[in-house]
Amino acid sequence: MxxxxxxxxxxxxxxxxxxxxxxxxxxxxxxxxxxxxxxxxxxxxxxxxxxxxxxxxxxxxxxxxxxxxxxxxxxxxxxxxxxxxxxxxxxxxxxxxxxxxxxxxxxxxxxxxxxxxxxxxxxxxxxxxxxxxxxxxxxxxxxxxFFYTNLYNDVPMIKGAGIIGSNYAAETKIPFxxxxxxxxxxxxxxxxxxxxxxxxxxVSDVRTPNEVAKVLGLAIDKPELPWVEFTDEQALGGMKQAGLPDEIAGLYAEMGAGLRSGKIQEDFLTNKISVDGKTKLEDFAKEFAERF
Known part of the structure; x- marks a missing residue:
């Protein structure tokens, strides 16, 4: 072809x-x-x-x-x-x-x-x-x-503040x-x-942010790494401070709010659609540790 x-x-x-x-x-x-x-x-x-x-x-x-x-x-x-x-x-x-x-x-x-x-x-x-x-x-x-690779954006936060987080809760189910x-x-x-x-x-895996923090934390020798839920305002301000243009930061904050409400992932989760991807969170954690 x-x-x-x-x-x-x-x-x-x-x-x-x-x-x-x-x-x-x-x-x-x-x-x-x-x-x-x-x-x-x-x-x-x-x-x-x-x-x-x-x-x-x-x-x-x-x-x-x-x-x-x-x-x-x-x-x-x-x-x-x-x-x-x-x-x-x-x-x-x-x-x-x-x-x-x-x-x-x-x-x-x-x-x-x-x-x-x-x-x-x-x-x-x-x-x-x-x-x-x-x-x-x-x-x-x-x-x-949600791309695993988006988690690389959190490396500065992990290194600088010793936390990982966004504007959705630790127990939110996220298809990665x-x-x-x-x-x-x-x-x-x-x-x-x-x-x-x-x-x-x-989708490769369905996990919670709490699990993300735990698995990535173990991989980078920071087993106590916590997931912190930010307000929309805190998330927006943090992204702007990190240098993202206002419009892009606003769109990402809106996406986070959509994940927090569950509406973005609702169709996938409600219909119990199969997880076809082979790369699980633990597999990605090894790649994350290599680049950390």
Missing amino acids: KITILGSLGNIGKPLTKKLIASGNQITVISSNADRTEAIETLGAKAAIGSVSDAAFLKSTFAETDAIFALTPPNMGGSNIIENTTDAGKAIATAIKEAGIKRVVMLSSIGADLPNGTGPITGLHNIEKIYEILENVSVTFLRAG VHPENIATAAAEELQKTTSGKNIRYI
């Missing part, structure tokens, strides 16, 4: 490219950074340098492509993020339609079933709705859990996922014959 991957060689794009090439597929990787060309070609893929918001560029790149892995970069533009994310989704959808693509796997998220109150996930909800009305296109919405497991699921879906519009959740 000829498959085009959006998202460059990030935590998902790189392992996905490797898996698909190993299966004998011809891969094109779209990146906005020309400096990534050599790395992409070294893997055996073709590099296409341009913006995911440029429908004409995307249409040209999608020519003769059998399937697309559609990943929209997070925090697009630093401001007007939801609007920018949604606009990128519109550009990708236009290119899919005009290029005649028949198979799409879109990276989405838990909580994308909700129209608002989910922070940056709102943009993914909007894109799902755009893709839902694509005619004669088979689409799988790959709804991922490892990017490698997302890549595995995406590779399976891209090579699968299917029709219509489908949803697949990809």
Whole structure:
């Protein structure tokens, strides 16, 4: 198959490219950074340098492509993020339609079933709705859990204050996922014959923040590491103090509030959807300790 991957060689794009090439597929990787060309070609893929918001560029790149892995970069533009994310989704959808693509796997998220109150996930909800009305296109919405790798953002807090925390409670049930497991699921879906519009959740483990603090604490030789629940105001202020732009900090605080209420993870947990990812929290803790 000829498959085009959006998202460059990030935590998902790189392992996905490797898996698909190993299966004998011809891969094109779209990146906005020309400096990534050599790395992409070294893997055996073709590099296409341009913006995911440029429908004409995307249409040209999608020519003769059998399937697309559609990943929209997070925090697009630093401001007007939801609007920018949604606009990128519109550009990708236009290119899919005009290029005649028949198979799409879109990276989405838990909580994308909700129209608002989910922070940056709102943009993914909007894109799902755009893709839902694509005619004669088979689409799988790959709804991922909360990335383990987001926990690396807490390293300064752990080192500086001896705590880990956010604006949701220690006993909140959180579906987590490892990017490698997302890549595995995406590779399976891209090579699968299917029709219509489908949803697949990809989750590696369901754990509480209390368990996260305990498992990571043991891995980094800080067994007493506590999880601290912040207020929304404290979380927002902390992110701003750490240098995040106001809009991004506000979106992340909103997402934390959505996790605290349980609405973001409700569809996954209520429907008792299977946990497909193989990387459990204890496995990720070893990676976390190596980078700590």
